[in-house]
Amino acid sequence: MSAVNIWERMLNIDRRWIFLSIGVISIVPFLTKIGMPVSTTDEVESIFNYVDSLGKENAIFIGFDYDPGTQAENTPMGVAVMRHAFHNNVSVFLTAYTPLGHGMAGGALDYVTNPAVPGYYSRVDFSQWADLRDAGVTDKDELVAAWEAAGHELPEGSSGWVFEGRDFAYLGYAPLFYLVILGMTASIEAQYHQDANENPLSEMPMLREHKSLREVDLAVTVSGSSACTAWVIYGREKIGLPVAFGVTAVSATDYYPYIQSGQIIGQMGGLRGAAEYEVLLKEHGITETTDKAFTGMDVQSADHILIILFIIIGNIAYFMGGFHKQKSLKGRG
Amino acid sequence: MKRTVPLMIVMVGGILMMVQYFIPHQYSQAIFDAYVSWAPIIAAFALILGVGSLTRVHAHKIKRKSQNWQFSWAVLIPLYAMPILAHLWPVSLAGGMDPPSAFHFMFMHVQVSIQSTMFSMLAFYIASAAFRAFRAKSALATVLLLSAVIVMLGQVPIGDLIGKWFPQIGLWILRFPNLAAKRAIMLGVGFGMLATNLKIIFGVERNWLGGAGK
Amino acid sequence: MYETIGIWVGAFFTLAIYSFLYKENPVYRLAEHLVVGISLGYTMAITYDVVLKPRLIEPLIGGHAWILLIPAALGLLYITRFIPGIAWLSRYPIAFVMGTGMGVAFPLTMKSNVLRQLEAAMIPFYQSGMPWHVVVGNIVLVFGTLAALIYFFFSKPHKGPFFGTGSKIGIWIIMLGFGATFGFTVMGRISLLIGRIQYLLGDWLHLIE
Known part of the structure; x- marks a missing residue:
């Protein structure tokens, strides 16, 4: 498997995994009750x-x-x-x-x-x-x-x-x-x-x-x-x-x-x-x-951090995979 | 009658109301007061258009047995049941006592739950979009991205913990460059809206007449 | 009991909508259709309660305010929209509400969204005791507004020292503003999700207070 394929696979990940991660991250802080x-x-x-x-x-x-x-x-x-x-x-x-x-x-x-x-x-x-x-x-x-x-x-x-x-x-x-x-x-x-x-x-x-x-x-x-x-x-x-x-x-x-x-x-x-x-x-x-x-602000913090991570990872994959040189990236789902 | 009278109504009504603002005489105030009591009554009847159109579309679907026609009943039944439950047959759900009623139940527990959940789904889609589409492709896109990230961190408590300067820079962006951009947009929209208002009042813009009866 | 059943029904529909995240399904579709019907049905009931009954029917019956038959007749003309031969009559109430509405809005919108904004854009860059970041901010505010306005001015080509440079600065300012809006949009969407999770974990499952 070439390096480019890894990045492409990463960018084409089934979006339901992203949904699941947002769902989980939105629940956990309610149970831990940090209260920042x-x-x-x-x-x-x-x-x-x-x-x-x-x-x-x-x-x-x-x-x-x-x-x-x-x-x-x-x-x-x-x-x-x-x-x-x-x-x-x-x-x-x-x-x-x-x-x-x-x-x-x-x-x-x-x-x-x-x-x-x-x-x-x-x-x-x-x-x-x-x-x-x-x-x-x-x-x-x-x-x-x-x-x-x-x-x-x-x-x-x-x-x-x-x-x-x-x-x-x-x-x-x-x-x-x-x-x-x-x-x-x-x-x-x-x-x-x-x-x-x-x-x-x-x-x-x-x-x-x-x-x-x-x-x-x-x-x-x-x-x-x-x-x-x-x-x-x-x-x-x-x-x-x-x-x-x-x-x-x-x-x-x-x-x-x-x-x-x-x-x-x-x-x-x-x-x-x-x-x-x-x-x-x-x-x-x-x-x-x-x-x-x-009460919701802890979850807000956690979700913002997760979305910023998504932006960073998405950009790393985009540039490392060389997609910025291509006209378009095939999307899925 | 079909085009001239409506255009005249728009022109006379528009000019009268504009003039009324500048001449707060008792006669103009009396006209304005009458208008304020009339307009909501007229506007309330516009609801008939919405109800009529929705009924027509879904009745058609049921009649023709189009795809997923069964779900049209889920629109039509509550559409007419709600006013009935509110006025003609206000069923109580509290053992024969006063409210809470079936009407209240349908709104607070069905409508509110569904509508607020629908809006909340956007959280999932915006996370997906952040991963797939938010790219630092150019210098301008990078500025947009950095501004977004700083504001996002600045608005949550964890931003304070990472560094006090996060919320401060975030607020600075909101209070100065963001304000400049939004004021320019507000001015642009404001001028555009006023120009459109004048065009409609003076009959230059007539698209609103539509095609009904020509 | 009423509240408990209500919360269970609410939780059912919340999960029904979220089921769409996995796959479209009939339960989701049912909820989607229900919300349209209930929302308009509710609007009908409220409109009767707060408009037609107190402002039209009661004054007509109790106070013999026959003059109100004029707006009632005008309002009823909306129905002609569904009758092909006389559909044009529905333009009369539309014209009345639109024309007068625009006339009323014109001077006040001009004052609020144009004149006041122009006035507020004219501020001193520096006053004694002002911190440096506010001074820089004021400069950005004044020139940024001007530059962004230049960017939106399409009647002249964006070339030369005034229109060219101005529009370039303008787009940078706009991007900073849009970035802030995106950040806030993310925040808003997450907040709505938080509301539903509080409902499910708190009101329904009692896992949180």
């Missing part, structure tokens, strides 16, 4: 610091502007920001650019309020606190005090109460969402008469304090496509709404111009960006542990 430290970057810190500066008189939008295909990257971002906002008693509007994003927003809310998930928030549905609302109790501190005085005890392991209509409003999807953003610069209620659970927005305390996007402090768009740019073009440029991005790694490099121009305050790029936010939450004592994004 993740350093944070300015792009993510600026979002964290901005949200951290907000309090109970503020409100943010989290746009779940992605489909299930990219949920592994996007959902941890939305979850991390939502937890941060809930911790600071910031009111959160949840919207979606696409119909499938509607389900993603609901899924993320369910996750943050799921008692089986560590550090969850205890959810109080809109109808459950109607009496307190009718009595005019809408300030968060007073609301919690009145709710607990009514005999409700915060369950063990819960991070706090979140009241539908005061702490969050699940608005969901609307078509031609760029128009909805424009419309919300004048009135949120004019665009959404009711939330996804059919609760009327007119009766929600958070809508009384934040009638339009002009009275909202930040929009974090968690996006798997160019949908995020709509928040910049129609929200930021129309009324100066502060916008932050949480985007998939594939599109993250495209939006650095927006960061440098100051059109967005920061960006979480891919799972790494979400992991950075989780690390910041833990470092600041907002959550006790990191979540799925951080």
Whole structure:
């Protein structure tokens, strides 16, 4: 067997061996649990610091502007920001650019309020606190005090109460969402008469304090496509709404111009960006542990090393086999 | 009626909305508000096109018993079952209680699982492509390759452990040369899009009319 | 119980899709078809819930907002696409949504993606206290943007000191940018795989937390 044949055979290896190696390398680090430290970057810190500066008189939008295909990257971002906002008693509007994003927003809310998930928030549905609302109790501190005085005890392991209509409003999807953003610069209620659970927005305390996007402090768009740019073009440029991005790694490099121009305050790029936010939450004592994004970073490291090895080996075989002198290389499978 | 009226609608609508931005008078705002409430209703009906086309294609396949026609049922049944499960017959899966429902189940456990797995398969293909196609054939290709490798290592924790300069160089590439390239592309796309918008609004570009009825 | 069955079904379909990596098979094909139907079916249900019901049907029935019959009629014209003789009527709603959409987008896109970008490209190379790598970066940023723009300018041949050298520098800058994008693309794809492995090993098999 000549030397050239070895290189050719190497380059024509059945690609299922490559698939298998990626599969194995993606499983092992989960079992070994090394937990390599993740350093944070300015792009993510600026979002964290901005949200951290907000309090109970503020409100943010989290746009779940992605489909299930990219949920592994996007959902941890939305979850991390939502937890941060809930911790600071910031009111959160949840919207979606696409119909499938509607389900993603609901899924993320369910996750943050799921008692089986560590550090969850205890959810109080809109109808459950109607009496307190009718009595005019809408300030968060007073609301919690009145709710607990009514005999409700915060369950063990819960991070706090979140009241539908005061702490969050699940608005969901609307078509031609760029128009909805424009419309919300004048009135949120004019665009959404009711939330996804059919609760009327007119009766929600958070809508009384934040009638339009002009009275909202930040929009974090968690996006798997160019949908995020709509928040910049129609929200930021129309009324100066502060916008932050949480985007998939594939599109993250495209939006650095927006960061440098100051059109967005920061960006979480891919799972790494979400992991950075989780690390910041833990470092600041907002959550006790990191979540799925951080856990995945060991695997990310291992897979990157493997793919770089593939590139190096592929190039060695290519040049050692003298294929750079040929016009084409026969491929297989 | 067939071509002139649509072209007029595009022109009048386009100019009206452009002017509205520059003249925020109460009348123009009132027109804009009406438009914002109308447009989503009109756009929602566009879904009929998607549903109609998909139904037609798969009904045809079933009727003609084309290759793999049985799988067309796997498209048509959930297509019409989902709205039924959501509204007409919202079956609960929690022992007669409220949600979780069959509709929720189909979305969260079938749709989400399939779609996210389909996207994740690209990890395998990109690894294969890295081995077979990513070659330092020329100086430019080498620059692309080195930039990719540095950024890849800079973005993961192991890059920090190999050398602190990996993430720093990676971030420098992202914040400066990458930004320059992406801004040039953004400007190019921006100018192109604006020019196309104007061409369509003023009826210079008419391909969108298609061939329906000529 | 609901969650457990759901996770088992999810795991089944996850493995069904991954089975394609070995070989195409009927289970994969079934999953592939299901996702198309469910996705559009879900969209139909949500569109009715969040658009047609609250924005059209309820205002019509409850508030007698008859004016909304105009957008409804316009929207219904989409159906004519399937009727050969009057298919041209479907151009009306398309024209309305497209024309107005472009008009709305024009000034704001111009401001956001053109004017702001031009403004942000004009930065001082050096300010006191600026580290050297930022100064070099600023120079790369300003001249790199200009060079990359020259590369994309096809109305003039890329020859001579301005267009020739400019476009050569431009392509180097673009390659650095594309390299970064490739690196991030790899990262993104791996992240999606990580999500599914977390699902299989954690939610399904409980091997990890």
